Amino acid sequence: MRTGIATVCLSGTLKEKMHACAIAGFDGIEIFEQDLVTSPLSPEDVRKMAADLGLTLDLYQPFRDFDSVPEELLAANLRRAEAKFRLMSRLGMDTILVCSNVATAVIDDDDLRAAQLFRLAELAGNHGVKVAYEALAWGKYVNDYEHAHAIVETVDHPNLGTCLDSFHILSRDWDTAPIEQFNPAKIFFVQVADAPKLSMDVLSWSRHYRVFPGEGQFELSKFMGHVVRAGYAGPVSLEVFNDVFRQSDVERTAVDAMRSLIWLEEQSAKWLDAADAPLTGSEEAGASRPAGRRRYPMELATLPQVAEPAxxxxxxxxxxxxxxxxxxxxxxxxxxxxxxxxxxxxxxxxxxxxxxxxxxxxxxxxxxxxxxxxxxxxxxxxxxxxxxxxxxxxxxxxxxxxxxxxxxxxxxxxxxxxxxxxxxxxxxxxxxxxxxxxxxxxxxxxxxxxxxxxxxxxxxxxxxxxxxxxxxxxxxxxxxxxxxxxxxxxxxxxxxxxxxxxxxxxxxxxxxxxxxxxxxxxxxxxxxxxxxxxxxxxxxxxxxxxxxxxxxxxxxxxxxxxxxxxxxxxxxxxxxxxxxxxxxxxxxxxxxxxxxxxxxxxxxxxxxxxxxxxxxxxxxxxxxxxxxxxxxxxxxxxxxxxxxxxxxxx
Structure with a gap:
């Protein structure tokens, strides 16, 4: 499993964050836009530093409030997007995260959204960029990952896919089984975050109380199991907004983050083992499953197995x-x-x-x-x-x-x-x-x-x-x-x-x-x-x-x-x-x-x-x-x- 982490998860400067991620053993990182904007490093410096540290630059994010807007606002959004695509070229990055509109959306029309995202994908393709469209849990008109994926399928453009974020899916209690039916070529990126179960508005919950996998109460192994069964083989990246993490020692937090992905990988493998196990006699007659876990494009590593202390x-x-x-x-x-x-x-x-x-x-x-x-x-x-x-x-x-x-x-x-x-x-x-x-x-x-x-x-x-x-x-x-x-x-x-x-x-x-x-x-x-x-x-x-x-x-x-x-x-x-x-x-x-x-x-x-x-x-x-x-x-x-x-x- 290729591991990644968004720089927004960590405290410190962009340089400090990148060094911490390399020390912790991550394969790649997501560049959070504010971290780059506030850094004295040029895009070329960041690109070289990532290469020297052995980190891939997997995702530039976020690009907000693009779709569901009038034509005059769309033109401004396309100009803004093209500037980001040129920036990504300097960084050597090829994937951008585009969130469903939460602020400027004034038109609830899926056909319009599809047309606007097609124009964005066309522009992205001219710059060698892929667009990963994500349904935010508080999106004005698009807040369901299946809805976002359906729009992506309607657009049917090679430079437009979907981003699956566990928080936006599990915080709304959406069923994750339909992920298995997605075309894996259209899943451009996967982000994971855990969270405690809280009774509060989902935006505040997301911005302050996300935690790393294994530190909350979401069924992340099930989510990841469905992602793996869909045939996805790209990065699995942490995107965790947490006030405490962003005040803590950057290297220590990065190690904790990496530990959480190692744990999640093992738990997901166990979920797949159980899900792919042969049916028992008490299950539906005539049904069958393959013996043992099937092989999937994403290979999940496991750890030495131990019993609980005696x-x-x-x-x-x-x-x-x-x-x-x-x-x-x-x-x-x-x-x-x-x-x-x-x-x-x-x-x-x-x-x-x-x-x-x-x-x-x-x-x-x-x-x-x-x-x-x-x-x-x-x-x-x-x-x-x-x-x-x-x-x-x-x-x-x-x-x-x-x-x-x-x-x-x-x-x-x-x-x-x-x-x-x-x-x-x-x-x-x-x-x-x-x-x-x-x-x-x-x-x-x-x-x-x-x-x-x-x-x-x-x-x-x-x-x-x-x-x-x-x-x-x-x-x-x-x-x-x-x-x-x-x-x-x-x-x-x-x-x-x-x-x-x-x-x-x-x-x-x-x-x-x-x-x-x-x-x-x-x-x-x-x-x-x-x-x-x-x-x-x-x-x-x-x-x-x-x-x-x-x-x-x-x-x-x-x-x-x-x-x-x-x-x-x-x-x-x-x-x-x-x-x-x-x-x-x-x-x-x-x-x-x-x-x-x-x-x-x-x-x-x-x-x-x-x-x-x-x-x-x-x-x-x-x-x-x-x-x-x-x-x-x-x-x-x-x-x-x-x-x-x-x-x-x-």
Whole structure:
């Protein structure tokens, strides 16, 4: 699949954008007119730079408001078009995007539109230019891609074709199956964009909230499957208008964009495999399909296939001063299992829940990137996942542009495959074991690979804060690299604004990763990529949650060890009683131990929080029955109490 991206997707100057696209590995680019108009580079300079960078110049865009106009306005439009065709000749480009009219259209007549587009195609042909006509979702008279294609077919000119843009099609919920019936020679260009499902006018939705494939909720693999089945073999190019992307680091955004196309290519191949599979006995009698995916002019590459993680292997917290962490973990009931024989790290365990405390300073840390170099207090640095094949899973992540984070190992030490997530958290892939043991723990002492008895504790979920610039990037990253499934996001009130919370999980819920987009006021605003060492997301709190069999007993024991619980206000328990009508004795126990409670049709959820150490706090949970949530009604209480604890009078 030939990949492309419109320069409008990225921040910076045209020169910076072109260099970023080349670094990310794109085959070609669309030149957005404003980027060229505002550039000091001449068209000849741009043409040479593209050739030097190995980029093709695939599309000049946009040419607006051409059709459905009176004759006197058409003449002006043709003069304007000819000037652009001459410019394109200097650039060495042969395709221009012409949008359906949204502003100056005054005549609703398809015959007139066809006649006017024929004149445009004739003029374009004289300059060696092809015209790709696109139906904008808010076009005055042409807003349906099938309508636009029908006009193109009526014109029947070799220099006029159609541009299929996934946003304009899917935002209007148009059926994409008819694309398969299009003459592929008349599909001149394909643009893709994803988007969250929003209730707003489509123009504002398009201009501000498009995202890269895999970061929204559109059925892009189905759209692309129909495009491939139609026989299209040209570029698949990103056209994403997004306020955040155009404020973010250009190279990083370009890499995220390329990752999204790699993911889309794989997902489209899977859709075609399913669509081209033989019919089952339950399907219509007498019908048939070819066995396996057919061959199409566009070849779709796939990635190394991996299963979703089987569970958490460990969580790592980094701190220059580890005393506070050691105290809290001990009070929670974790056992200290010693220091690593060659590294400045500690191991603490409770059942199958493992926490590594990294004692190394930022300057001496043995692995890169350094996710918390600017943090003075503890911060979550890494998460380990159990996978079937760490080598294959790491190879997949590398193909998805994930930067590697090698871990130095000496003789008889586990070799971890690792890479950096968008928020700089290090992700390590560990060889899973059916009984939940971990062979690497013997590096801290013999016999530690077998969990101690007495508790079935496990890591229930890990909550990571995301910088505002890269929240969507993180969702795509964990979806594509770790096969986690994003759930519908929620917004949680806090004293400093709404916190957007996105749960990523495996089908069996063995891995639950919660990504939080904190209000900007709670972040330091630095924009740094993996390896930068700026600690750009560490001003907002994160936590690790552990599931236990008996939370009340765990809480009592922790209280007896002197644990500083997050203190829950009495008003909460009055409200809890009003909502659930709990047994008075049980309610009193909850209040006595600062426990929070939730219940739904499937079960119950009990949990409590520790005070924050650095930017990290811990949560202990107990799931009863089939409860599958995270105590969402309690989140505003937690945020408010933490805010008071951190900012109130001491």
């Amino acid at each position: 569970g958490f292997n460990f969580a790592e917290v980094k701190a220059a001063d580890t005393a506070g962490l050691e105290k809290v973990l001990g009070q929670l009931g974790f056992e200290f299992n010693g220091r690593h024989r060659t590294k400045d790290v500690q191991l603490w365990t409770m059942g199958h829940a493992r926490v590594i405390i990294n004692e190394q300073s930022s300057a001496a840390r043995e692995s890169a990137p350094d996710p918390a170099a600017q943090v003075t207090g503890p911060a979550i640095a890494a998460v380990g996942f159990d996978v079937d094949s760490p080598v294959i899973a790491a190879a997949r992540a590398r193909q998805l542009k994930a930067p590697a984070v090698p871990r130095k190992s000496q003789a008889n030490e586990e070799i971890f495959q690792g890479f950096a997530a968008p928020d700089s958290t290090e992700i390590f892939l560990c060889q899973g074991s059916p009984d939940g043991t971990a062979a690497w723990t013997h590096e801290f002492g013999e016999g530690l690979e077998v969990p101690s008895g007495g508790t079935g504790a496990v890591i229930d979920h890990v909550n990571l804060a995301q910088p505002w610039q890269h929240f969507d990037e993180a969702v795509l990253f964990y979806t594509s690299a770790l096969a986690l499934e994003p759930q519908p996001y929620a917004e949680v009130p806090s004293p400093t604004g709404l916190v957007r919370s996105q749960v990523m999980l495996t089908a069996d819920r063995a891995v639950r990763l919660v990504l939080n987009l904190a209000p900007v006021i709670q972040q330091d605003g630095a924009d740094a990529g993996p390896g930068s060492g700026t600690g750009h997301r560490r001003t907002y709190q994160e936590h690790i949650a552990f599931a236990v069999d008996d939370l009340v007993a765990t809480a009592r024991a922790a209280r007896d060890r002197g644990l500083d619980f997050l203190r829950i206000p009495a008003n909460y328990y009055e409200d809890l009683d009003a909502r659930f009508g709990l047994d008075p004795t049980f309610l009193a126990t909850l209040q006595e131990l600062n426990l929070l409670y939730d219940r739904d049709a499937d079960g119950e959820f009990l949990h409590f929080y520790t005070a924050t150490v650095g930017t990290v706090f811990f949560e202990m949970v107990e799931r009863r029955g089939g409860y599958d949530g995270y105590g969402a009604p309690n989140a505003p209480v937690r945020h408010a109490v933490q805010y008071d604890h951190l900012h109130g009078p001491k």
